[in-house]
Amino acid sequence: VNVSTCPQCRGQGKVISDPCPTCRGEGRDRGEETIEVSIPAGVQTGNYLTVQGKGHAGPRGGPSGDLIVAIQEKDHPFFVRHGNDVVYDLYQSFPSLALGTEAEIPTLAVDEDGKELPAEDINRYKRVKIQIPEGTQPGKVFRLRGKGLPEVNSYHKGDLLVQVKVWVPTKLTQREQELLEELAEMENMEPPRKSKGFFQKFKEALSI
Template sequence: MATHYETLGVSKDASGEEIKKAYRKLARKLHPDVNPGPEAAAEFKAVTHAYEVLSDADKRANYDATGNENGNGAQGGFGGGFGGFGDIFESFFGGGGQAGPRSRREPGRDALVRVEISLEDAVKGTVYPLQLRTAVVCPVCDGECTEPGTHPQTCEICHGAGHVQRPVRSILGQMMTVAECPACQGYGTTLPKPCPECAGAGRIASQLEKQLRIPAGVATGTRIHLAGQGEAGPGGGPQGDLYVEIDVERHPVFEREGNDLKAVLTVPLTAAALGTDLTLETFDGEQIVSIRPGTESGDTVKLDDLGVPRLRGGGRGDLVVEVRVATPRNLDDEQRELLQKLAALRGETFTEGKFETRGLMSRLRDKLRG
């Protein structure tokens, strides 16, 4: 494989001006407008790449040291774009040839909407009436963009190519560059009679309502993917996808933690001391919460399988009820007297405003001393 110096026909110690002069001479000789053969096009590409490397001081230094302009010791090809003069080449010749006119029919964009549901709906699942304003295929022209009974016509300027050639001046002299046809915007066809409903777009804006099935177990941030239900593309192109993001409202009683539900139940001091059964209204109806005798604030009661269904894998979390013991307030004289008697019976006394607990051993010591 020839080196970049050999490609340009210069010595390894050639100056920048000598390299530039050699490139201009070869470029004029091999330019496709002068020499349209495929071999000349390949040589022109190689010459352009060689000049792009050797005209850059850093790339030339790396190339001289390693044999490669990237400095990794491996001789590179022509991939990855040329930059500099390579970019000029790409703009002149369209990256090796135009692909033809572009289609009016393009895929639609994906859409993202957010919906807010209650915690109960997240636990049980629901069907949500989703209202969506989006683009749909034009019902009059069915995406054809033209008035019914008519058809697009071949562009008279570019003759269906979608692009035209224009002369430009460069360091190589006058050259031809390729640009999008201004008459047809690159489509290769024009619309003498655009559809009156969509003005030739092939789609219109419409308000739709979908019945969205939301499965049990969703949480805030869960996204439901509806393939092919996004907006229709231009020219009646295929629909994109629709993503629905869930936002779950806060609940006045229950709070979600993973797949468990948490609730706080306040009970009277007497109920906590003696124990009782209380009723709690849940998403699964009324449930009995059994308060054990001697329950303290912060103790919990777990109700199995009454939490949130697992979105994947089956089963449900639990309902965890935290008990808070309410301290009685605004006592009347009789209630205060009763509590004082209870404290005395339990060996709990107040001396000069300080609370003291006298247990069995303390009372035995007092007896022995007496």
């Protein structure tokens, strides 16, 4: 004996003789609703939020399902996210790195006077000052602890990593070119040769 659900009442035990032309007896209709969702600090792409009772309505007065919100981050104009840390590229001129300087770094915190400014305007953000020691090399990373993103449901924050890069001018005046050519001839302008590694020394010892 094959037992199956009645295709008309769908197991409800009764059939609506004069169903609503809109819902056809389902007790629900298609529609859209805009709701506000609280996003916890620190969420990232791939995280999901569950809003209970805001999914599809249940048939014939049944409970509604849940709304699943998938998080997708937008790229930031200044910062790159790595977990709870954020990276900021700081471009400096060669003289600034050679002589040392002070630099202002934007943070994630929004300045009181910059709330209405767009995200791509650097004046929107609070800034901190850091000291760049003389002789700083490109690729050097300064770590500003606690200036990154918060962990979800935690008081712990990541760090702001400031990565030093060299800005190279694309246009020079005649005088600037002459000065650079003169500087290039000086003794300390040649990069030091890398010391030979262990395996290179080993090969030379064996005359390989």
